[in-house]
Amino acid sequence: GQNIDQPTEMTATEGAIVQINCTYQTSGFNGLFWYQQHAGEAPTFLSYNVLDGLEEKGRFSSFLSRSKGYSYLLLKELQMKDSASYLCAVLDSNYQLIWGAGTKLIIKP
């Protein structure tokens, strides 16, 4: 079957750095997405990786290793507003999006 694994919850301190991991087992691969979802709101797009390596976008970076079926989202200089759920999703060979359950990130002052 197809599976996306990410930690259920993480806690970090304001101003620090946090890495949210995502491992996947899917039938084929056509890209990996990270979305941010604040409580009670719709998910919003953060990043897309289809090639191995690191994609940097401001305070957020996303890494992909296709051979390992692994990605991480790196958040730097954490702010209180970064408290949210972070969803990992993989586009499989049929171009269907397989979603992880999300990682709830709690930022403490």
Next chain:
Amino acid sequence: SAVISQKPSRDICQRGTSLTIQCQVDSQVTMMFWYRQQPGQSLTLIATANQGSEATYESGFVIDKFPISRPNLTFSTLTVSNMSPEDSSIYLCSVQPGISDTGELFFGEGSRLTVL
């Protein structure tokens, strides 16, 4: 990008009733997707709605329970029929505009349904 308006944003419904959720997009899109997100769960695709044809339902979802309309390229509705408490969830409409080279999805604000 795409701006999506969904309504109602939330509703409390009685068991056995039906509710229709509307989704309006500010641009023409070929496919619109309806998702369900139960508390603490990942997004689950209910169906894909194409204009001018029947919606394509995912395993575990049927047209009688979740009828979908797609009358034009900017609008769709999802009806949750004969509701039970298990249908309490957030329902999300999303689109994938062809102008996005990353294939990202844009989501509506969601409709939070509580069935008593």
